[in-house]
Amino acid sequence: MLPHWKNLSVIRKVVQLACFIFLVYGSVIIGFYAADKLSRALPTLACAYDAKTADYCVLIPLQHQMDHRVGPAIKAGQVTLAILIPVLTTLGTFLILFVLLNKAFCGWVCPLGTFQEFLGLIGQKLGLKRRDSLDPKLVKRIRPVKWLILALLVFIFPLMTGMGFTGHELGDPFCKICPSRIMTNLFNGNMDELRIDTSTPGYMVWSILADTLFGLILVIGLTTRQPFCRICPLLAMHAIFRKVGLVRLVKNYTSRCDKCGLCAKACPMDIHEIQTSKEKDILFPDCTLCGRCVEFCPDKGVMAMKYAIIPIKVSDPQYFKHRxxxxxxxxxxxxxxxxxNRKKKKDHV
Amino acid sequence: MMFLKISLPILLICMWAAPASAVLHWQPAPSSKDNMQHQRMAHKSFILVDGQGAYTHLIHPDLKKDPLLDTEQHFAVKPTGKNNYHALIAQRTTSQGTETAVRYPYFHGRPTGFSPSKLTDHAKFDFEIIPMPLAREHWKYTANQEASFQLRFKGKPLAKQSIQVTTSQGTAFDLKTDSKGMLSFIIPDDFSEVKVGQRKNPKIEFLLHAQTTQNNHHYQSSFSSFYVVDPNHWRSLPWGFVALFFGMMIGLLIHFKYRNIKKGKR
Structure with a gap:
């Protein structure tokens, strides 16, 4: 029997729970303003709309900088270094934290990711038939959506608003539809973010979209792994920087890999390329560094999760058997x- | 035309004045510009009501002090280049006692690494009204929401002390601090005419005023801030649930569609 403290998934769940509590209720522990907020750009979906969080999601300053600084500067033809420095600082903070933890933020820290895993857990404990893997064709169709959301909702629309081409409704459009905004507030007992804003047709459409998307995630999350993560713009931002992060996922391809495929089956993001890739570096853009592929690889040393050159978890047949x-x-x-079982027992009696 | 030029600013100041006009307090100077716009590097103008002979200064988020220069109690405060709340301070000591006023305007700039609670906790006067906490950044005091304060004398909470709350809309009520010197109240929803949309409703003012006599010396203190209209006037929760339910139905449809495809394949 595998002890819990050796089970990577159990360790990850404990870390996720601790991060969830900290990122959703952080201000209760360290105060509203932990030295000017814990971070202006912690790359997680800890939402500034949440009254009790202690930090900001990187997407909020980015959208605001596009809307209130870069957009007006482009319109006035005065794009200077002073205008760009806040954007570079935001991206720089993101990059530093990202170098330290790479995409493990998604799989180990993000409260929305944890919430979706929690939904999956409820579905599984209710005995709902779970979709282990999505069709590769469907996965391929979904993948570009996150890039589209990053480009349009985080950069282009706020920039256009700042330049005066669109109304304020498009100033921070990603926040308007972000499920984390609704989720973290609900966990704080605040239902205000669920309300439909009828002040303008634009705000109304965004709030209807947000609630519909959240309802969709609530149901799909019961049977499908990580539904929102697949279209999350943070996953796309992480993908841009993934080569510079210290946490790595490596593979020593063997011919047995072609026939096995357990790693791809275990992957919550349905990255089928993990199985087929012959590359050493298998940190794909959609990876959340949850480490399940390493856990479920039955061959010794074929897959490994490393921090720089230090192995954190290496595939092992004994571990696989117990896991x-x-x-x-x-x-x-x-x-x-x-x-x-209860019915069987009754029938037997 | 000349009459308008003279009377309009006076009229505007009168409209903005909080009802307790005899109390030393800060209030924003009337502006023709849209206050909801992000004019990050623009100065902010304030009026010190009943401020003859008062000593004024500005405290930065990192507790650095700057004297404030006025033109007949009209103060144009330039951004300090530091992000976060600052404190506008006014103090006057006469034979009748000590009067103090505080207001916490927000200025944009580079992060200082100082929490605003450092600024609010910092002893500015002997007798002080402390917001607990200040409205969080990007948040504002809002009608129908609770605001909490503590009354302190020489850094110690002052229990069972009366405090007057007044708004520029004419609402006025008295409250008493509890045993820990705390008081909380729901900000009145007293906007005379609520228009749909946050930007269409101008901010209005509330003023907290307290007085006490300690060791035969009379102290008065005021705290002023603006508050905004409750956006729930035009935000609907029942329709939110309808949209949520609609999303869940779509989720179920997708789920059953996928299940049928799988069964078909088999």
Missing amino acids: NKAQKVWEKANLRQWFI
């Missing part, structure tokens, strides 16, 4: 199975 067994036991323990 797989623990997973089966975990999945069997659900409400549906409980009813089936």
Whole structure:
């Protein structure tokens, strides 16, 4: 039997829970203004709309800088270094934190990611039929959406608003539809972010879209792994910088990989290329560095998660055997199975 | 025309004046510009009401002090280049006692690494009204929302002390601090005419005023700030639930569609 403290998924869940509490209720622990906010640009979806959080998501300053500084400066033809420095500072802060943790922010820290895993957990414990892998064609169709959202909602629309081409409704459009804004506020007992804003048709459309998207995630998240992560613009931003991060995912390809495919099956983001790739570096743009592929690789030393050159987790047949067994036991323990067993017992009596 | 030129500014000042005009307090100077716009590097103008003979200064987020220069109680405060709340301070000591006034305007600039609670906790007067906490950045005091304050004398909470709350819309009520010197109240929803949209409703003012006599010396203190209209006047929760339910239905449809495709494949 694998002890919990050796189970990477259990360790990750503990870290996720601690980060969730800190990022959603942080100000209760360290005060509203932990030295001018913990960070102006912590690359997670800890939302500034949340009354109790202690930091900001990087996407808020970026949208505001496009709307209030860069856009007006372009319009006036006065783009100077002083205008660009705040943008570069935001991206620089993001980059420093990103170098330290790479895309592990998504898989280990992000509260919205944790919430979606929690939804999946509820679905699994209710015994709902889970979709283990999405169709590769569907995955390929979904992948560009995150880039589109990053370009349009984080940069282009706010920039156009700053230049006076569009109304204030498009000043921070990603925040308007972000599910983390609704989720973190609901966890604080505040339902205001669910309200439909009827002040202008534009605000009304954004708030309807936001609530619809959140409802969609609530249901799809029960049976599909990480539905919003697949279109999250932060995942796209991470992808730009992924080569400079210290946390790496490496693979020593063997011919057995072609027949196995357990790593791709374990991947919550359905990155089928993990199995087929013959490259050493397998940190793909959609990866959240959750480490499940390494956990479920049955061959010794084929896959590894490393911090710089230090191995954090290396695939191992013994670990795989115990981890797989623990997973089966975990999945069997659900409400549906409980009813089936109860019925069987009654029939037997 | 000449009459208009003279009377309009006076009329505007009268309209902005909070009701307790005899109390030493800060209030924004009337401006023709849209206050909701981000004019980050523009100066902010304030009036010190009943401020004859008062000593004034500005405290930065990092607690550095600057004297304030006025033109007949009219102060044009330039941004300090530091991000966060600053404190406008006014103090006057006469034979009748000590009067003080504080207001916390927000200025944009580079981060200082200082929490605004350092500024509010910093002892500015003997007798002081402390916001607990200040409205968070990007947040504002809003009608129908709770605001909390503490009354302190020489740094210690002052229990069972009366405090008057007045708004520029004419609402006035008295409150008493609890055993920890704290008081909380719901900011009145007293906008005379609520228009749809935050930007269409001008900010209005509220003023907290307290007085006490300690060791035969009379102290008066005021805290002033603006508050904005409650946006829930035009935001609907029931329709929010309808949209949420609609999204959940789409989710179910996608789920069943996928399940049927899978069954079909088998």
